[in-house]
Amino acid sequence: MVTLSNVRFSEILFVHFCDQSLSESKLKRSLGLVTMKVLMMHSSKGDNLMIKQVKSKKIYEIVAEQLTDMIQKSEFKPGERLPSVQQLSEDFNVGRSAIREALSALKAMGMIEIRQGEGTFVKKVAMNLSDRMIPSILEQEDLKQLFEVRKLNETGAASIAAEKRTDADLRKLERILREMKLAEGDGRLGEQADIDFHMAIVAAAGNHMLERLMATISETVEESMKEARQLFLYSNEEKMIQLYQEHFRIYEAIRDGDKEQAYQAMYDHIAGVEKAIFLHDGADL
Numbered sequence: 001m002v003t004l005s006n007v008r009f010s011e012i013l014f015v016h017f018c019d020q021s022l023s024e025s026k027l028k029r030s031l032g033l034v035t036m037k038v039l040m041m042h043s044s045k046g047d048n049l050m051i052k053q054v055k056s057k058k059i060y061e062i063v064a065e066q067l068t069d070m071i072q073k074s075e076f077k078p079g080e081r082l083p084s085v086q087q088l089s090e091d092f093n094v095g096r097s098a099i100r101e102a103l104s105a106l107k108a109m110g111m112i113e114i115r116q117g118e119g120t121f122v123k124k125v126a127m128n129l130s131d132r133m134i135p136s137i138l139e140q141e142d143l144k145q146l147f148e149v150r151k152l153n154e155t156g157a158a159s160i161a162a163e164k165r166t167d168a169d170l171r172k173l174e175r176i177l178r179e180m181k182l183a184e185g186d187g188r189l190g191e192q193a194d195i196d197f198h199m200a201i202v203a204a205a206g207n208h209m210l211e212r213l214m215a216t217i218s219e220t221v222e223e224s225m226k227e228a229r230q231l232f233l234y235s236n237e238e239k240m241i242q243l244y245q246e247h248f249r250i251y252e253a254i255r256d257g258d259k260e261q262a263y264q265a266m267y268d269h270i271a272g273v274e275k276a277i278f279l280h281d282g283a284d285l
Contacts, residue, residue: 059094060101066092067102071111071122078124082112104278146220147274151267153214154198158250158266159259161204169204173251176200180247184240194225197247201254201266224277246272 070076082088085103089096103120106112113123161169176197183189198221202214214221246269253262 058098060098060105063088063092063094063098064102064105067106068111071106076122078122080122081118082120082122084119142220143224143277144274146217146224147270149217150221150270153210154201154270155263155266157202157205157207157210157214158254158262160207160210161201162254162257162259162262164206165204165254165257169200170255172200173197173204173254177244177248177251180244184244190240191222191225194247195222198225201250204254224273 067076067082076082082103083091085096085099088099092099103112103114107114111123112120114120176193180190180193180197183193199214199218202211205211246265250262250265250269253265
């Protein structure tokens, strides 16, 4: 019998098994909706306990992952109507607010669509979405904080760049915009051009401290940009054109030396991307 004193039972899951090769996917299925703090493993050979720290997940994140898994396994097929929020709440044995948050996350990933007065349906493109989008989008609180940081840093960078930019900076931004235009419809090239554009503006601001600050969050920023472009790409061509125009307006303001307009154009762009990812539109789910 495996026991551990001074640890609340509600915060741990005891897993006693002979084979220690339990896969992550099998473990997730075994966990169901348990929020896990500590995983304890013990072999039949009497080996010492191994304790593995596991990041606690919010209920809606676990629900969203399970719904995603069901969609990917065609338990919910493209075009199929999902059960109501009330029914899902009963099926998962969680509150309706957790179901709504989970559905919002899936909607942001482009996996489902909400039709006013009809319900929630699996989108036909859901099976084609990259798996890498799932973990980072589900960390909604982290992304919200990231967008707050981007609004503070990149709006300031755009404003300063409008004042300090050189001819070389403008030529670089123009070249990136051409690449972005040519890359419409090509996700990988478009993502790289998007990233290059924002980093070029930070460089044009000529503030090394700001560059260092952006470098510390660059990987997370890049992932959020990739996810946003995925959402636009799976929406329609007009959205991709809109994304390009937003970047062009930022460039124009920097080119014209208009600090206030550069600030506003960057803010509007980042806020628009944020809205595309977090689609809490209050629709009847």
